[in-house]
Amino acid sequence: MLSSLFDPVQQLSQLYNTVQSAGAALNKLFSILDAVPEVDEHPAAIELPETGELKVTGVLFAYDASPVPALDGVSITVGVGEKLALVGPTGAGKSTLAKLMARLYDPAAGTVEFGDVNLKMATMGSLRSRIVVVPQEGFLFNGTIRDNLRIARADATDAEIESGIAAIGATEHFAQFSDGLDTQVRERGSRLSAGERQLVALARAALVDPAVLILDEATSNLDPGTEAEVEHALERLMTGRTVIVVAHRLSTVQRADRIAVVADTRIAELGTHSELLALNGHYAQLANAWAQSHSITS
Template sequence: MTTVQTPVDEANTATSWRGRAEADDAERTTAEATDAASIKQLRGRSQALLRSLLRPHKRQIIGIVILLLIMNAANLAGPYLVMLGISNGIPALTDGNDYSVLTAVGIAFGLVTIAEYAATRSEIALSGRVSQSLLLELRRRVFNHFNKLSVSFHERFTSGRVVARMTSDMDAIRELSDNGVHDLVLAALSVVSIAGIMLFMDVELALVALVTFPIMGLLGNWFRKYSTVVYRRTRETIALVIVYFVESMSGVRAVQSYRREPRNQRIFDRLNDDNRDANINGHRAAATFAASTKGIGNLSIAIVLMYGGYLVMEGRTDVGVLVAFLLYLRRFYEPMQELTMFYNTLQSATAALEKLSGVLDEKPEVASPAKPVALPQANGVIEFDDVMFSYRDDKVVLPDMNLTIPAGQTIAIVGATGAGKTTMAKLVSRFYDPVSGVVSLDGVNLKDLSEADLSRAIAMVTQENYMFDGTIGENIAFGKPSAGQEEIEAAAKAIGAHDFIAALPDGYDTDVRKRGGRLSAGQRQLVAFARAFLADPRVLILDEATSSLDIPSERLVQHALRTILADRTAIIIAHRLSTVEIADRVLVLDAGRIVEDGPPAVLISGSGRYAKLHEQWEDSLV
C-alpha cells in the first residue's frame, strides 16, 4: 500500500526540516539568541572578526578616509560657490561690469571638479583593493577552519550550510565592503558638514531648516530596530534555500529513484516562499523609510523656502544664502536615501558576519597538541588502554577496550552492525578522541602527535573511495603530491589497477569527472588502494574497503592487498570473510567488547561466533 503525502504533510515536512536545519546550525545565531547578553556576545564576536580583518589595512583605510574627506569637501563646495556668485558676483557685474568674482567662482568650480574626480577615482580603486584583500583573507580563514574542524562537526553541519557560508554570506559581506561603507561615510560626513555650514551661514534659517530633524531621528530609530530583525531573517531563509537545494541535488539519484521530485519541489517552494516573504518585508520597511525621508525632506525645503523668502523680503538675509540653503537641504536629505540602502546591506552583512564568526569560533573536538611529541618514523604498534567512547552521553559504543596490535600484524575486526568496528577505526585515525583511556601509536598517545606525523603514519581507506575532480594520476597522488609519474604507475601496478587505467583513452591523464563518475565502483576502489599504497603509511585501515568490488575484482585485489599489507600494521573491517582470511588475527566484536580473538584458522575450527559467521558465508557462496 502506497502512502501519499498530502499538502498538509508536506507543509509539516518543510516546517520540520526547516526547524532541524536551524537547530543544527552550529553557530547558534541570532535566530536563537533573543536575550540581550547573547546578542551582545554575537555582536562582540563578529566585531572582533571584523577588526582582525581590517587590522592589516590600517594605512590604506587612513588613505581612504582622507580621500573621502576630500570628496565630501569638493561636493559641498558647490552650493557655497553658488552663494558667492549670486551674492557677490552678480552685484559686481551689474554695478561695475566686474567679471572678476564670477571668473574666480568659475575657476574654483573647475578646481573643485578636478579634485573630486581625482579623489573619487583613487578612493574607489583603493577601496576595491582593500575589499578584495579582506574577502580573500576571510575565505581563506573559513576554508582553512572548515578543514581543521573535526569529523563530528562535519557530520552534523550539512554540506549545504558549508556552501551557504562560502556563497551567500560572503556575497553579503562583499556587497557591504564594495559599496556600503563608502556610502555610509559620505552620507555621515555630508549630514554633519551641511549642518555645520548652514549654521555658519545663517543660524536662524539653519534652525528652521533643521526643525524636522528630530522626526528623522525617530523614523531612523524605528527603521534600525525593525530592519535588524527583518534582514537577519532574510539571511536565515536564503541559507535554508541553499541548504535544501544542495542536499537535494547531492541525493538526486535517490530522489529520482523514488520519484520524489514533486514532493521535493513543493518543500523547496515553501522554503523559497519564506525567503520571498522575508525579502518583501524588508523592501516594505525600506519603502516606508525612503518615502518618509523624501516627504520630510520636501517639507523642510518648503518651510525654508517660505520662511527664507520672508527673511529676504525683510532684508534679514540674502538671496544667495537662501539658494545655497535650498541646495544644501537637497543634499542633506539625499544621503538619508542612501542610508536606507546601506542599512539593508549592513543588516545582511551583519547577519552573515555573525554566522561566519560562529563557524570560526567553533573549536575542533580533536585539537592539535600544543607541544607535540616527535615521531618521525613510526613502527606501527597500536594500543587501546582502558578506552571508553560514546557519540552521545546516553549510548556507549566502546565501554572498556583494551587491545594491543603489534607492529606489522594484520588484524580483521568482524561483528554485527553497530558493534563498534568502524568506531575503533575512527579512533585509530584520530577522527575522534576517546572519552576516557588512551589510544597510542608506538607508546605515544595519539593526542600528543602532530598532524604531520599522524597523517604520515596512519591512512584509512573507506568504502566511500572519494574521487576528486581531476585525472586518475592526480587522485592516486593525493596522499603524496610530490610523487612522480613513475611512482604513481608503480603504485597502480602493485595494486592491480594499471591495466584498466592504461586501457582508458588518456591513461593516467583521464579525467575521472565528478566524484569519479567515469569509473565503476570497483575501479574507484582500486584507485583508492593505489592512493593508500603510494602514501606508504605504517598503519593502514581498510573500512569496508572491498565492499564495492565484484567477485572478479575482489579476487584481483586479494594478491594486491597482501602486497600492500606486507611489513605494515593493518586493520581490516569487512563483512566479506574472503577479505578477512588474509589477516593474521581476527577480533570478533559484540556491543563494543572483544568476544573472540585469534588466528582465523583457529577460530574457524572452533564453535564460536566467527566459526558460525564463516559457515554462513560459505553457505551463501553455494
C-alpha cells in the first residue's frame, strides 16, 4: 500500500531528474554549437604572422535571427602582449566582440586583423593556432585527459601534452588521479570539478601556445578547492601573450592594462582603471557597484 502510494511520486521525481539533466545536456550542446565557427577558409588564404597587433576597425555585426546589430561601429587595437578587459552590462556585446576577434564569426562590415592580415584571409590552421578562445566552462569529450588535450593539437606528442600541463602548473594535480593523464574523464566525469575541467581547458590552450588568448570569464565562482589553482594557471597562461578577457571580477579588471566598456553595441569608454574612474561615467558607476557587491554582474 505504502509502496504503491510512493511509486508514482518516485517515478515523477525520477522523470524530473531526467528532464533536468536532459536540459543541462541541451544547454551544453547549444554552447558548443555556439562556438562552432560559421566561417570558411578563403581559397587564397595566407598564414598569419607569429605575432602582431589585433586590430578591430569599424565593425558591424548582427546575429542571423536578430533585426538589430549586436555590435555597431566598434574599433579597437590591442597591442602585442597587452591585457585588455571587456566590461559592461549583460547583452552589451562583450562576448560577441570577443568571438569576432577570434573569427568565430565574420563582421557584416569592417575588419578584424592580426599582424595586418585580415582574419578572413588567414588559413584556418594559422588562425586557430595564433588565436585561442578559452570558453567559460571547460568541456570534456569522451576519452582520457590526454585525449582531451590532443583535441587542440592532434599531432601533439605525449611529452608536448605533459609540458602543456606543466606550463599551467597542473602536473601534480593530475598526477593525483590513479591513472594520471590516462584517466577516463567520462568514468570520472561527474567527479571532475568545474575547476578541474577549467584546468583541462587551460592546458589545451597552453598546448597550442597561441599569441592571443581570448577568455570569457565565468560569472559564478569556482569550487574553493581549485579556484586558486585555476587563478594560478591563468596567470601563467596569460604571461607573454596578448589577452582579451570578458571580465566579471574586479581582480581581473585591476590586472588589465586597459579596460573597454562595452555598452549598447559600442565601446563607450576605453582607458586604464584610473583614467576611466576620472571620466566619472559608465566605468565609475560599475566600479562603484563592484565596491559594494565585491563582484561584477555579467
